[in-house]
Structure formats: structure tokens, C-alpha cells
Amino acid sequence: MTNTPMARPVLIPALALALLVGAALPSAPAAAQSAVAEGQALAFDRGKGNCLTCHEIKGGDLPGTIGPALKDIKRKYPNRDDLVAILHDEPKRNPQTVMPPFGRNLILTDKEINAIVDFLQTL
Numbered sequence: 001m002t003n004t005p006m007a008r009p010v011l012i013p014a015l016a017l018a019l020l021v022g023a024a025l026p027s028a029p030a031a032a033q034s035a036v037a038e039g040q041a042l043a044f045d046r047g048k049g050n051c052l053t054c055h056e057i058k059g060g061d062l063p064g065t066i067g068p069a070l071k072d073i074k075r076k077y078p079n080r081d082d083l084v085a086i087l088h089d090e091p092k093r094n095p096q097t098v099m100p101p102f103g104r105n106l107i108l109t110d111k112e113i114n115a116i117v118d119f120l121q122t123l
């Protein structure tokens with residue numbers, strides 16, 4: 001069936017409404033989504049987090065096995081402060097570890113650590 005003159009007046013307000021709703025909704029979820037994407041990029045970046053050198057992470061290529069595979073992280077560490085602490089200074093928790101103190105050594109900023117923690121909580 002082709003567009004009859006009678007169908008058009010209904011279609012245009014419906015389209016306008018869909019556009020309005022689409023423009024009004026995204027801000028909060030989009031911000032969370034971009035932090036996760038940024039965190040993943042930082043974690044996989046060999047010059048930044050470089051986490052794949054030691055950890056297997058879903059979606060990452062050529063992982064090492066020096067550290068445990070990072071999975072079920074949200075269940076294992078429900079409190080995100082624990083993850084921030086691990087990333088900030090794991091040698092403080094475990095003096096024997098080979099994991100670098102990313103925050104204390106200024107390898108990653110607090111903002112970068114928070115983005116990576118957002119990403120880790122999706123694993």
C-alpha cells in the first residue's frame with residue numbers, strides 16, 4: 001500500500017515524538033556506557049593499563065597468564081572500592097605481587113582507574 005493522504009498526519013507526529021523521546025533519554029546511561037568503553041580501551045592499551053600482559057579478559061587478544069583471568073569480578077568484589085584499591089596499589093595488599101601499583105606510581109590517574117573499574121564490573 002502507498003502513503004495515502006489520510007495516513008500521513010498520524011505518521012508525522014509519531015515520528016516527532018519518537019525523536020523527542022530519543023533525545024531526552026540517553027544522558028545518564030550513555031555516560032556510564034562511555035566510561036565502560038573508555039575503561040576497556042585503557043585496560044587493553046599496551047601503553048596504559050596493559051592488563052592483558054598478565055590477565056585473560058573477555059574480548060582481549062593475546063593474554064598472559066601471570067595473574068588470574070579477570071571474570072566474575074562483580075560477584076567477587078561487590079564493593080568497587082576494593083577494585084579501586086587493587087588498581088591503586090596492589091603491592092600494599094600483597095607485598096609479593098608482580099602487579100604494578102598503577103595509582104601510586106602514577107601510571108593511571110584516578111579517573112582512568114575509575115573507568116577501568118566500571119569496565120571490570122561488567123566482567
Ligand code: HEC
Nearest residue numbers: 043049050051053054066067068086090094097098099100
Ligand atoms: C605484571 C602483571 C600484571 C599486570 C600488568 C596487571 N596485573 Fe592484575 N594481578 C596480577 C597478579 C599476579 C594478580 C594476583 C593477585 C596478586 O598477585 O596480588 C593480580 C590480581 C588482580 C586482580 C584481583 C583478581 C582476583 O580474581 O582476585 C584484579 C581485579 C586485577 N589484577 C586487575 C588488573 C587490571 C585491571 C590491570 C590493568 C590495569 C592489571 N590487573 C594488570 C598481575 C598483573
